[in-house]
Amino acid sequence: MTLQRINSIEIENFRSYSTKKVFNFENGLNLISGENGAGKTSLRLAIVLGLFSRPGGKGLESIMRSGNKPEVKIEFVAEGGTYIIEKTFSKTPKDGVAILTNLDTNERIDITDEAVLKCRQLVTGSEESIINKIDGNFSPLNDAISKGKSFSEGEVTKILGNNMGSLLFPEQGRLVELFETNDVLKNIGLDKNTLTTNNDLEKLILRANGERTERLTKVKFDFKFDLENNVAINMAANKKLESKFKAARVLWESVDNYKITESKLQEHYAKLESLRSEQESDSEGENLDELAKKLEESAEEHREKRESAEKKTSSASKELEESKQLQNDRESIKKQINELKTEIEVNKSKLTSENENLQKCEEKYETSKKKMDEVKTQISELDSWIDYKGDDSYRQDLQTIMTDCDDELKKIDENNKKIVDIEQVMRKINPASTDQWSKINELRNEISVAKGRLSPWDLNKSNVPSGYELKVDGEEFKEKSGKIKSSLVMTDSKNKVIISISNPEESKSIDELESQLNEIFTSLGVEGTGELRIRQEKFDKLEEGLNDIKNNKFRSKEEIERSKLDSENKLKDRKKKPKSKEPESELTELFSKRNQLGAIQNANEEIRDDLGKELGGLQTSTKNLEDKVQLNEKDNSELNGKLEEHRKLYINDSELVEKLAINRKTFEEAKAVSDPLTSSKETEEDGARKKASNIRKGSENRNRIGSEITECKTLIDHIIKESDYSKYAEAEEKLELAKDELELEVLKTKAIVLLQQSLENLKEDKMESIYPVLQTIINQVAGHLYGNGAKIILNKDGFPQSLVRTGRSKIKFEWESYGTREQLNLLYRLALIRIISDEEETSLCFALDDPLVNSDRLRREKILSHLNGLISKGEHQVLVFTCHAEDYTTGSTAGTVDHHIKL
Amino acid sequence: MVRVLATADWQLGKAISGAGEQSHIFREQLFLTAEKIVTEIAPEHGADIIVICGDLFDRPEASWELIERTAEMLKKTKIPIHIISGNHDALDSSQETCLWKLNRELGNQSDIIIHKTREPHHIENLGCTIYPGVLNARFDNSDQVGWIPERNKNDGVRIGLFHGAIVNFGEGDDARIKNLEPTLAIDKNLDIALLGDWHQPKGDEENSPMAQPDNRLWYTWAPEAQNLSNNKIGRVLMCDLEVSKDPKTTPIEVGKNCFINKSIEFDESYENEYFESEIDSISELIEQYSEYNLIIRIIASGWVKEEDYNRLEIAVNDLKSNNNKIMFKDKLSILPTNLDKSENMINQISETINASEEAKEIKDLAIKLLYKYARQELGGE
Incomplete structure (x- = not known):
């Protein structure tokens, strides 16, 4: 719960207020207006100091007036109750007075510090941890809040802290500045009681972090240790772990040293044991000298016997060796002869087989050669056919030319004959000559002209009386009407001319002309133009045909003959058809066959090469074998000679065998005597002598062993003492204890880190849950204020980071204009207030200090309308301080103010 | 009748596992209890003879300091003591292991016998024969039993001493492979077979495979617990033995x-x-x-x-x-x-x-x- 409403404030001797002044506030928007210096800041400061600060302390000079002490009395509603806080301010801390009265219960707190803190708790609802400590321990509180000892106006905010107080009564001018980290945000969530929860969470985080930093400077989780290998992962990050690890490691080393000592001791004990057994086996005889002498004598006797036997054995051995050598030599020669024989035989048989090979190879070579020749012939024939066939089309072309020439000549002859025939027919037709035609035409024209001049007249409604006859143009005229060309003659029944009308001149010339015309016709033997025209047409047709024929362009016969001859010559020059049988295949097939043959040829050549090489090789090897056989036979005869010589020089073979047997027997007899003597040498001679020597040295040796044992025991004692060996078990026990402690500390450290991380995660989750609500609320207004689609982007801490207007790029908050920043901060603050009041289900009292002084009229009006909505919805009380009263009272904003205090 | 105090696995000098900072106290207790067995328990219960069935020492290279101290301790009693080697203090002939050294330290103390070979040892005045199945190496897989001769009328009470396992048990370095038959006493006509090597029965002793009273075979158990998994109080076994009669055994808790x-x-x-x-x-x-x-x-x-x-x-x-x-x-x-x-x-x-x-x-x-x-x-x- 927080401050819901300020009913009234009484001020006396406070800055600009010298006499007592009472201000009453109403619900809704309270406008406090006045010019600069009228007392707005003093009133605002009186409210802030009256609600939040301690009444005594240095730095309060700014509110002091000479004479009486400043007094402030505020009646307010918080946590559902009505309270009065009365404060008398003083420069000396102890002289400040604060009294808090609950008007509902008449409960009164007149211990100044308690009253101040209780009042702050009521007003901010977020100082519980401090309040809680009041009963037990008051002195740290002095430190916590008496920073106000030297506060000046700006430091009031510090007193308020970044909490509810600063949200409700922010520092003057703060609105246009960047938001600083504001714990208000951290204290808002969506659940009821989240404010408290988050406060608690903060405390737990602080504690867990404290515990953690006692151990670790950085959050680490992976702690491992291995005492044996002295491996410590992250142990050094933790003072406690490090010291425990080091302690455990020291103990481990000491236990390890004990173990080393243990094994060292084992070695010494082993030595001690062997010394003791040596000591025990030491004989303790009497008459030692005599015993020694006897032993030495027997040793000498044995030596003599042994050496004599060994000599005999050695000499027998020598002889045996000599005869063995002789036999070896002879056998060796025999062996060589035999070996050589075998070799010769082997080589001879090899030679035979090689010769066979050679023959076969030669045959193969010949076969291959023959085959090669065949292939070559085939290829050459094929090639000539390919050549020939490749020329086929050209040859055909030449042939065609020649045929064409013949055809053309033939056509020329035919043409000429046709011309003669046609000309003959034409001559028989006898058409009019061109002059005759022109004369005919001329006459016909003249006749026509004359006839034209003889223009006819019309004979209308002739009513020839009976008995009368009418002749028109010489013909009897019986029709009622008609045309008259040249003459009209009416005769009576008596054939008397009654009327005669005529055109005699023209008639005469026409007759003349016609007679000339007939003359021509007669000369041509026709009756008229019609016949002549038919004749002329027939003539013309023939003439046309003749012309067509004449128009057939032919080369001259000479030219054709020449061309034909030329082609014939060329044809003669072409390749002659090969003599071999013509293959039936097409050219392409011939090509592929040619390629196959080529491949066969190549393959055959390789085979032939190989065969050639083989042949060469075989020839060489047979030659070599022959040489070798010869050489070996020569060696063999030499060796046979050598054998004979050896037999002559020494004894023969059977004698040699006998001698060897005798020598062997002698040697074995000698060895049977000497061997036992040799093998018993060590015991019978050396052992006896050593024993004798030991016996002589007996007492001396015992003393030595004794002193070695003492030495060894002393050493063991020394080691045990030096290593503090009796503490072995104790060290093991301590190590076990240290290991347990170390493991426990690792566990604890991990648990603390886990706890801290879990707390921080939870806190982060809670913060995240605020964003959508804040974002939604703030953007509802943003759209209204900056146009549809405008958005205010919040940063990860939840503060306005930038404003995005539709169609414009994003602008960082600090780059925005003074006015926009002012508006954004105000909207942000109003959004927070709305969230808190919704969550807490309470109305709030908050102050705005000239909040829209930099804003344009339109935006100011919109924001005021938003503010009014917020106020009426949440029944809040708002104190607006301004020197521009008209901004709130005129135009469309008129009526937004519920209560107006003019200063 | 012969009254035998049977014990084994003293493991003197052993590092105690699981006792944390108190380990040394527990370790020292091994010796103190051994001393108590020899100087108090045995005489108080009228034992004729004390047998120690192996692993008197924990390590073949036990320090001479401990060996001397042990020798002095053993010398304090007049009761004859018969000791065989176990796998922890095997009588390796190539090394002077702890038992050899103890033997020297004991000098001519004829009543304390460390058996070095597997051969019957007749005790005329007690009317009994000891058959010591000594171990000659840490992992001695030789036949510990085959050498025992058939009963002779002069043997008296035949007492076999062994160190080993009648079933497989344990893991890792401590694993034991069965190397003794549970019926060995019957097989070899011994009046009792007394065994060391296993320190405690697992779970209920009566139902344990190690309990073989019908076969006249008894594990003595260790007189002291030596690590966290030993959850029973250590004991010794008092045995009243007669020729060809079932032994009467009484466990006596001695562990601290x-x-x-x-x-x-x-x-x-x-x-x-x-x-x-x-x-x-x-x-x-x-x-x-x-x-x-x-x-x-x-x-x-x-x-x-x-x-x-x-x-x-x-x-x-x-x-x-x-x-x-x-x-x-x-x-x-x-x-x-x-x-x-x-x-x-x-x-x-x-x-x-x-x-x-x-x-x-x-x-x-x-x-x-x-x-x-x-x-x-x-x-x-």
Whole structure:
């Protein structure tokens, strides 16, 4: 719960207020207006100091007036109750007075510090941890809040802290500045009681972090240790772990040293044991000298016997060796002869087989050669056919030319004959000559002209009386009407001319002309133009045909003959058809066959090469074998000679065998005597002598062993003492204890880190849950204020980071204009207030200090309308301080103010 | 009749595991009890002979200081003592192990015999023969029994001494593989087989596979508990033996070392009385064993209310501060609880912690710390 409403404030001797002044506030928007210096800041400061600060302390000079002490009395509603806080301010801390009265219960707190803190708790609802400590321990509180000892106006905010107080009564001018980290945000969530929860969470985080930093400077989780290998992962990050690890490691080393000592001791004990057994086996005889002498004598006797036997054995051995050598030599020669024989035989048989090979190879070579020749012939024939066939089309072309020439000549002859025939027919037709035609035409024209001049007249409604006859143009005229060309003659029944009308001149010339015309016709033997025209047409047709024929362009016969001859010559020059049988295949097939043959040829050549090489090789090897056989036979005869010589020089073979047997027997007899003597040498001679020597040295040796044992025991004692060996078990026990402690500390450290991380995660989750609500609320207004689609982007801490207007790029908050920043901060603050009041289900009292002084009229009006909505919805009380009263009272904003205090 | 005091596994010089800072007291007690057996228990009960069935010393390389002290202690009695080696003090002929040294320290004390070979030892005046199955190496798998000859009419009471296991048991370095037959006394016509190596029966002795009275085989058990898992008071075995008669045995408690594992299990619906009674029972145990070297290891597990956890912790700390006899093995998890105003938040944090992938013991501890901090920082009471 927080401050819901300020009913009234009484001020006396406070800055600009010298006499007592009472201000009453109403619900809704309270406008406090006045010019600069009228007392707005003093009133605002009186409210802030009256609600939040301690009444005594240095730095309060700014509110002091000479004479009486400043007094402030505020009646307010918080946590559902009505309270009065009365404060008398003083420069000396102890002289400040604060009294808090609950008007509902008449409960009164007149211990100044308690009253101040209780009042702050009521007003901010977020100082519980401090309040809680009041009963037990008051002195740290002095430190916590008496920073106000030297506060000046700006430091009031510090007193308020970044909490509810600063949200409700922010520092003057703060609105246009960047938001600083504001714990208000951290204290808002969506659940009821989240404010408290988050406060608690903060405390737990602080504690867990404290515990953690006692151990670790950085959050680490992976702690491992291995005492044996002295491996410590992250142990050094933790003072406690490090010291425990080091302690455990020291103990481990000491236990390890004990173990080393243990094994060292084992070695010494082993030595001690062997010394003791040596000591025990030491004989303790009497008459030692005599015993020694006897032993030495027997040793000498044995030596003599042994050496004599060994000599005999050695000499027998020598002889045996000599005869063995002789036999070896002879056998060796025999062996060589035999070996050589075998070799010769082997080589001879090899030679035979090689010769066979050679023959076969030669045959193969010949076969291959023959085959090669065949292939070559085939290829050459094929090639000539390919050549020939490749020329086929050209040859055909030449042939065609020649045929064409013949055809053309033939056509020329035919043409000429046709011309003669046609000309003959034409001559028989006898058409009019061109002059005759022109004369005919001329006459016909003249006749026509004359006839034209003889223009006819019309004979209308002739009513020839009976008995009368009418002749028109010489013909009897019986029709009622008609045309008259040249003459009209009416005769009576008596054939008397009654009327005669005529055109005699023209008639005469026409007759003349016609007679000339007939003359021509007669000369041509026709009756008229019609016949002549038919004749002329027939003539013309023939003439046309003749012309067509004449128009057939032919080369001259000479030219054709020449061309034909030329082609014939060329044809003669072409390749002659090969003599071999013509293959039936097409050219392409011939090509592929040619390629196959080529491949066969190549393959055959390789085979032939190989065969050639083989042949060469075989020839060489047979030659070599022959040489070798010869050489070996020569060696063999030499060796046979050598054998004979050896037999002559020494004894023969059977004698040699006998001698060897005798020598062997002698040697074995000698060895049977000497061997036992040799093998018993060590015991019978050396052992006896050593024993004798030991016996002589007996007492001396015992003393030595004794002193070695003492030495060894002393050493063991020394080691045990030096290593503090009796503490072995104790060290093991301590190590076990240290290991347990170390493991426990690792566990604890991990648990603390886990706890801290879990707390921080939870806190982060809670913060995240605020964003959508804040974002939604703030953007509802943003759209209204900056146009549809405008958005205010919040940063990860939840503060306005930038404003995005539709169609414009994003602008960082600090780059925005003074006015926009002012508006954004105000909207942000109003959004927070709305969230808190919704969550807490309470109305709030908050102050705005000239909040829209930099804003344009339109935006100011919109924001005021938003503010009014917020106020009426949440029944809040708002104190607006301004020197521009008209901004709130005129135009469309008129009526937004519920209560107006003019200063 | 021969009265034999049988004992084994003194393990003198052993490092005591699980006794924390008190270890040295427990270790010293091993010697004091051994001394008491030899100088008080044996004469008081009229023993004719003392047999020690192996592991008199814990380490073959026991310090000479301890060996000398032991020799002096053994010399204090007139009763004959027969000792065989065990796996911890095997008579390795290549090394001068502790028993060899003890033998030298004892000098010509003919009544104290350390058997070095497996051969019958007849004691004429007592009318008995000892068959010592000595061990010649730490892991001596040779036949410990086959050498025992058939009964001869002059043998008298035939007493076999062995050190080994009649069933497999234990783990790791301490694992024992069965190397003796439970019927060995019957098989070899011994009037009793006395065995060392196992320090205590697991659970109820009568039902243990180690109890073989019908087979005339007896483990003596160690006279002292040596680590946290030894929850019984040490003893020796007094045996009255006659030829071809079943032995009469009487255990005599001699131990002063007392390790108690006290389990407290909370199920989710435990009653307050249970909590109270468990706390009380610990005090009762302390009272009951006031004469002993006592370590009570409280192993608390299950789910407990936070306030009870707090109470338990305080109670344990009280007990710890009064004497040094308490160890607390905390395997408890905290039940979701009412911690005044922060109930919801604390539960949320607990859930967050439990959702992590850390080991359960870390999460449990983190939650316990959470409650502790909450109580201290937020004043939950």
